[in-house]
Amino acid sequence: MSISFRLLIAALIIFILAPIVVVVFASFSATGVAEFPPSEWSTKWYPHALSQRLFTESAVTSAWLALVSTSIGVPFALGAALVLVRTRFPGRDAIQTFLLTPLIVPSIVIGLSILLAFSAAGIREVPMRLIGAHVLVTFPYLVRTIMASLTRIDRSVEEAALTLGAGHFMTFWKITVPLIRPGIIAGMLFAFIVSFDNVSVSLFLTNVKLNTLPLAILNYVEYNYDPSVAAISTMLIAFSLLAAVVLERLVGLRRVVGG
Amino acid sequence: MLSLRSRVLLMAPAIIVVTALLVLPLGYLIRTSFFIGEAGMPPQGGATIANYAKLFSDTFYIRILGKTLWLSFLVTVVATIIGYPLANFMWRVSKKWRGILTIIVMSPLLVSIVVSSYGWLVILGSTGIINNSLIWLGIVEIPLKIMFTDIAIVIGLTHIVLPFMVLSILAALERIDPVLAEAAKTLGANDLRTAWFVTLPLALPGFLAGTTIVFSLAVSAYVTPAVLGASGPNFITTLIFQQFVSLFNWPLGAAIAAMLLVVAIGIVFLYVRLFSRLGGPAVHAQNVAARA
Numbered sequence: 107m108s109i110s111f112r113l114l115i116a117a118l119i120i121f122i123l124a125p126i127v128v129v130v131f132a133s134f135s136a137t138g139v140a141e142f143p144p145s146e147w148s149t150k151w152y153p154h155a156l157s158q159r160l161f162t163e164s165a166v167t168s169a170w171l172a173l174v175s176t177s178i179g180v181p182f183a184l185g186a187a188l189v190l191v192r193t194r195f196p197g198r199d200a201i202q203t204f205l206l207t208p209l210i211v212p213s214i215v216i217g218l219s220i221l222l223a224f225s226a227a228g229i230r231e232v233p234m235r236l237i238g239a240h241v242l243v244t245f246p247y248l249v250r251t252i253m254a255s256l257t258r259i260d261r262s263v264e265e266a267a268l269t270l271g272a273g274h275f276m277t278f279w280k281i282t283v284p285l286i287r288p289g290i291i292a293g294m295l296f297a298f299i300v301s302f303d304n305v306s307v308s309l310f311l312t313n314v315k316l317n318t319l320p321l322a323i324l325n326y327v328e329y330n331y332d333p334s335v336a337a338i339s340t341m342l343i344a345f346s347l348l349a350a351v352v353l354e355r356l357v358g359l360r361r362v363v364g365g
Numbered sequence: 366m367l368s369l370r371s372r373v374l375l376m377a378p379a380i381i382v383v384t385a386l387l388v389l390p391l392g393y394l395i396r397t398s399f400f401i402g403e404a405g406m407p408p409q410g411g412a413t414i415a416n417y418a419k420l421f422s423d424t425f426y427i428r429i430l431g432k433t434l435w436l437s438f439l440v441t442v443v444a445t446i447i448g449y450p451l452a453n454f455m456w457r458v459s460k461k462w463r464g465i466l467t468i469i470v471m472s473p474l475l476v477s478i479v480v481s482s483y484g485w486l487v488i489l490g491s492t493g494i495i496n497n498s499l500i501w502l503g504i505v506e507i508p509l510k511i512m513f514t515d516i517a518i519v520i521g522l523t524h525i526v527l528p529f530m531v532l533s534i535l536a537a538l539e540r541i542d543p544v545l546a547e548a549a550k551t552l553g554a555n556d557l558r559t560a561w562f563v564t565l566p567l568a569l570p571g572f573l574a575g576t577t578i579v580f581s582l583a584v585s586a587y588v589t590p591a592v593l594g595a596s597g598p599n600f601i602t603t604l605i606f607q608q609f610v611s612l613f614n615w616p617l618g619a620a621i622a623a624m625l626l627v628v629a630i631g632i633v634f635l636y637v638r639l640f641s642r643l644g645g646p647a648v649h650a651q652n653v654a655a656r657a
Binding site: 211212223 | 367372374375376380382383389391393447450451454457464467468469471472475476477478479480482483484485486487488493494524532536556557581585588591592605606609610615618622625626629630633
């Protein structure tokens, strides 16, 4: 590979990493303005950010929302994935496409339609609306990762269990589920990130009392330019990096995204 | 083998969930777009096409829609141009490096979009890295206005959608028989010629998939235009937000959202139709390979 090609790749990698790296550096700035590179270094923005209830409360909201939505989706996704992977019937592809549609519908449209429909149905509680919307947007990722892990397991182990007298339910619970557990965990982890980072779906569904972390950050940067957002962001980056490594180890990152 | 009864029992809940949370709400959104809309008023019943008529007659809305499509097109072009060298590089390096590069390339997806938008703010702002360096180098005297312009939107959006482009092209490259590139080299083609005349045409299905996903994602992006673009409605999504949150004109907002839905899904539908006409991606790839 030629030198110029390698230089081009290096430049593109800088482009990809630039906004992320800059945020990490800016979080250690001692001045009141996020700058790169910082003229003076300090870690004071971390305690400052963590002392603001705006961030801590919304982080808790985002975490439970992601956990609840992802957990609700798993049994539904598991059932659907079992049928889609193990049986062939007319309309199977259509059903699979249908379950993955939330991926191609713009998330801002999903958020709006949930707002309108839930309001019309008399459901005005913010947590209900948020959970409904987040179950929907995380669902395709769960279906896809669980399908991928079901496809790859060795069926003969299950057949052996059945031959040895285990019932269908016993075989599923003791053999199939443990075999696909890494796939389920990876799917849940990625779905958790998708939910936790989501902005466009939650945009119309939160209120002043109950906000998610990304929306709180978005509101904050509208009026403030201090590095406390950079500190919060750096913590999020650390979490994402950790999740990326775990996902890569468990099933491979590209399989989760469907590349 | 699963019995018919257990198949239905396993499948039905998932279908019900997606129907209840997606199909019915979308239906109601479209219904709302035909309500009589008045800024600041609760949506009233009735059936009117006035909201759509307004969208297609008022130049204010046409301009924003046109700008959204134009900027999304630019993003798709830029992402294609820089996505191919990256995918080509990842395809040629060792498995270990490919893993590391996958994490790097996918990082815009894994890191919250709010975080990377904030990063662009620090880079592109009037006291940001770019302007400070340009001033320090003496190239400009007053800071360039990059932040809060369309250029900032294109930069930010390209960054977000790039992973999908790279991974689509890479998936297509991985299906190519490596012997073909070797043959080209044996016959005297250099790296660049091989990449341009042999690998590129073979990876065409990946490009088509990538451009489809990228364009569809770009038109429906909200955070990037909201944070990096000029204030006020500058994109179809920020226009929807304004109609709903600032002007409380739900029916008009619903009509714009319905239009966005048609554009975003339409492009994916078009791609699927185009491919089935060509005989599916696999057959298509073989056709291209035969001609190359």
